[in-house]
Amino acid sequence: EAAGYAVYLAEGRKCCGRPLITGGQADKARPWVDHNVALLAGIAAQGIPIVGVEPSCILTLRDEYLGLASDAQRARLVASQAFTFEEFVAREVTAGRFNAPWKAQPGKALLHGHCHHKAMVGNESTVAALRAAGYVVEVIPSGCCGMAGDFGYEIDHYAISRAVGEDRLFPAVRSADANAVIVASGTSCRHQIEHFTDRRAIHLAEALAGALAQ
Structure with a gap:
């Protein structure tokens, strides 16, 4: 709006x-x-x-x-x-229709791409939307967060789920600057990141809202 x-x-x-x-x-x-x-x-x-x-x-x-x-x-x-x-945001930005009042420098954003989104769409639209808002974007070279739908919620898969996230995603989040925004559009991804790193990840929509000039 x-x-x-x-x-x-x-x-x-x-x-x-x-x-x-x-x-x-x-x-x-x-x-x-x-x-x-x-x-x-x-x-x-x-x-x-x-x-x-x-x-x-x-x-x-x-x-x-x-x-x-x-x-x-x-x-x-x-x-x-x-x-x-x-x-949608990337398309509208390209068409010159997304005219939000952005802050001058909202900061840095670390992006973890959702597996389903990466497979069918890719990360490019997410990166484009963040850059349009002025963020300096770093894409975490992560695979799956480890949750994989309801896989990580099952007790028998807990250790495997954690190991998958610890491969690349969790270390990158833990080492990120405290002022950096962690962006993950998948609900399960955000839960997984917070559970294992104590860092709160936010949806792209929240990141864009945070970049609006008040």
Whole structure:
């Protein structure tokens, strides 16, 4: 809204179905898929961008919904207007439409890319959005944070989950300057980082909000 956009929440939406799909229960997710497609198709038909802040949720609309929805045509319509927050901001910045009042020097941002986002979209849009706000960006050369959906939440996987994060991500966060902003768009990524490093990571949207001139 600070950049001049009217933001509306899609009231009545169901879970995107990602947890069930990941758990091999795609058939149980179909009712939610069809509900969301029916809800969002009218919005997409008007050319209104459907923006999601959790990468896995919005990318499920772009990927798995195409094969799961009962109405494939409307699912394709929804997918065509579905954007991650990073993609939307980067697109609007490039088009000259994202006119937020930024601070002169918001500082340094360390970015940990979400696995699903990196696989389907890449880190480029996130970096572009942060740089547009004036951040000096360093991309942490990390793989997975170790959480991997619900993998790291299970007690039998705790040690493996920690070891994955300790490979590169956690040391980079611990050694980061105290004034640096740690950016991670994935909810699980942020939880994992805070749990093992005592550093709070924030979503890109929070980082951009923090860079606004008051």
